[in-house]
Each structure stands twice: as structure tokens, then as C-alpha cells.
Amino acid sequence: MKLPMITSLSNPLVKQARALHQKKARNETGLFLVEGIHHVGEAFAAGWEIQSVLYASGLLTSPFAHDLISRLSFQPQPVTPQVMESMADKENPQGIIAIVRQRKAKLSELKPVTRAVALVSPQDPGNVGTILRTLDAVGVDALFMLDGGVEQYHPSVVRASMGTIFWKPMVQTSFNEFLGWARDGKYQLIGTSAKADVDYRSLTPQEPWILVLGNEQKGLSPEQTSACDVTVSLPMQGRVSSLNLAVAAGVLLYQFGK
Helix, strand or coil: CCCCCECCCCCHHHHHHHHCCCHHHHHHHCEEEEECHHHHHHHHHCCCCEEEEEECCCCCCCHHHHHHHHHCCCCCEEECHHHHHHHCCCCCCCCEEEEEECCCECHHHCCCCCEEEEEECCCCHHHHHHHHHHHHHHCCCEEEEECCCCCCCCHHHHHHCCCHHHCCCEEEECHHHHHHHHHHCCCEEEEECCCCCEEHHHCCCCCCEEEEECECCCECCHHHHHHCCEEEECCCCCCCCCCCHHHHHHHHHHHHCC
């Protein structure tokens, strides 16, 4: 038996979903919002704890979406298209949103990884999500988020990851704690710097390795650079002095992940 359709924008569940666009609500509840057919499907396939699914049947045109709704172990909540639009983060929503329980991976609980990426204080959530998507495509095992920066469950991280956030562990910790863990595991740390003498194309990484990238504005600090075993650069031929963080990560990951 279907749940009654929600038609009011002031419904508590709808208000909760809208609130999860804000970091404060995500931190207080330990929940986050997943929007779109593919993303909700990946959360379901990966076995994450889904608290609620809200859908507007009039907006759902995908047979996959209808099949997904029918396979849920609980009753999804129907809403009107207007209510769905009030909760969506972008125009022309696909008609399905899930409220999902966060997971916090810890260094001490991380399964052994052979290849990984570490981002130091990244500022752009779109870059973080895109890097997650790229490292999954290359077969890299994990992503480390060091010294703050972008929040792991920012809606733009979730969206740009194209569902890979549900399959690849993300560990948020300090650079110093990460460095101690990496040294214990005998990881080769590969830093990046425009001033490095080593051309990225000449390096053959030694597994296990971790690619370490600084943030979009400042890059790696001198102390962080010196903590790396080797530092590589990407040659620039035009007038630009740097690449977008996600683009640089993609170039390096496809080179090192061969």
C-alpha cells in the first residue's frame, strides 16, 4: 500500500530534505542528500543506509527508476512535482531524492590500499567529486582529504562523483596523521609542484603509492612538499601557469595508473 502523497512544502520530511542542503544540518543529523536516478541507484547498490526516498512519479520517465522504487525494502514517499522541485538542487529534477546516512572512514579501519590520492585542503567540491570519479575509472583505491577544506558530503561532491562516492573510501584526517600512517605503510608519496624538477612522464611509481595534491590556490606548502618522496611537475607551454586541480589529477592518474 502506497504512502499518501505529500503536497505541502511545510511537511516535516520535505523540510528535512531541504535543510540537508546546508552543512549545519548535515553535521547535526549525520545524513546527506542524494539526488537523481543514477546516484540513488548507486547508493542502493552499494548497500548504504537509506533513511527515506522521495519521488515524483510524474517526473520519473526511466524504467530503471521505477524498478529501483519497487525493490526498496521500505515504502518510498510520493510527492508532487512542485514539492520535488522545492527540494532539488538543480533545475529540471529527475524526480527522485534519497536521504542517506553518512559513513566516516578512519585511517585505523582502512583496508590495505595499493594506490590512492590525497588532497590537501581542497576548496572546490566539484573538483573533489570529479577526482573521485577519475580515480575510480583508473582503478585507484581511496581518497584522503587532509587538513579540512571541502566537506565530504557536500551536494556538489556527491553529484560530481557520479555515484563513485558510494564505492570508494574517503578518509578525512590531518596531514600529520596521514603522513605517519603512510610512513608506517611504506607508501611512496608523490607530490606535485610547478617548481618540481621531475617531469611526470619520466616517473614510474613504486607501489604502494599515493598522489598528493595541494589546494587550488596555494598548492603544497614547503613542509608538505619536503614530506613527499618525489615531486613531479606538469610542463606548461602556453601562458597559463597551472591546471585545474581535477584536470591535473586526471592527467597524473592516467599516467601513473597504467
